[in-house]
Amino acid sequence: MALISEFKAFISRGNVLDLAVGVIIGAAFGKIVTSLTEDLIMPVIGLATGGINFANKFIILGPIPATYKGSAEDYAALKAAGVALFGYGTFLTNVINFLLMAFVIFLLVRFATRAMASPEEPAAPAAPAGPSEVDLLTEIRDALKARG
Numbered sequence: 836m837a838l839i840s841e842f843k844a845f846i847s848r849g850n851v852l853d854l855a856v857g858v859i860i861g862a863a864f865g866k867i868v869t870s871l872t873e874d875l876i877m878p879v880i881g882l883a884t885g886g887i888n889f890a891n892k893f894i895i896l897g898p899i900p901a902t903y904k905g906s907a908e909d910y911a912a913l914k915a916a917g918v919a920l921f922g923y924g925t926f927l928t929n930v931i932n933f934l935l936m937a938f939v940i941f942l943l944v945r946f947a948t949r950a951m952a953s954p955e956e957p958a959a960p961a962a963p964a965g966p967s968e969v970d971l972l973t974e975i976r977d978a979l980k981a982r983g
Contacts, residue, residue, distance in 0.1 A: 868939065872932040892924025 845851060873890075881887045893910050897919030905912035914920055966974075 864939075865936065868936045869932055872928060872935055876931060876935070877928055889924035889928055892922075892927075894921040894923070895919075896921055 877889055881889060891908060891910050893913075895907070895913070895918060899907065899913065899918050900916055903913075903916045903918075905916070907913070910920065910922060910925070914922070
């Protein structure tokens with residue numbers, strides 16, 4: 836029974852719940868960034884490079900099975916048929932996806948850090964100009980010596 840109550844206390848802590856919410860939101864956000872990369876950015880890059888579709892950029896490394904009836908240019912179908920492929924186009928898309936995700940997370944953390952930072956306290960007023968403590972102590976010593 837103690838194990839269950841400890842687990843209950845662990846699960847109900849704020850950090851665990853915050854982590855769970857973060858993972859769920861992160862997964863949904865990952866889908867958005869993947870769509871941004873695959874559906875918006877890569878087609879624009881393809882257009883700028885003369886209509887190249889990076890999803891279908893690959894090198895066939897192994898034999899295509901005799902039973903395969905699809906196109907030799909269809910990466911997804913070849914991959915599903917078990918053909919060994921060097922899919923550099925898909926890799927490039929995933930690298931761009933990662934860089935976008937990392938940049939957006941950097942911006943979010945930067946924004947959150949600035950938003951949570953305590954405002955700077957106003958500087959303490961400058962000490963009035965005048966003799967320093969050492970100067971005052973020297974004057975007092977000299978006055979006591981003069982008295983005799």
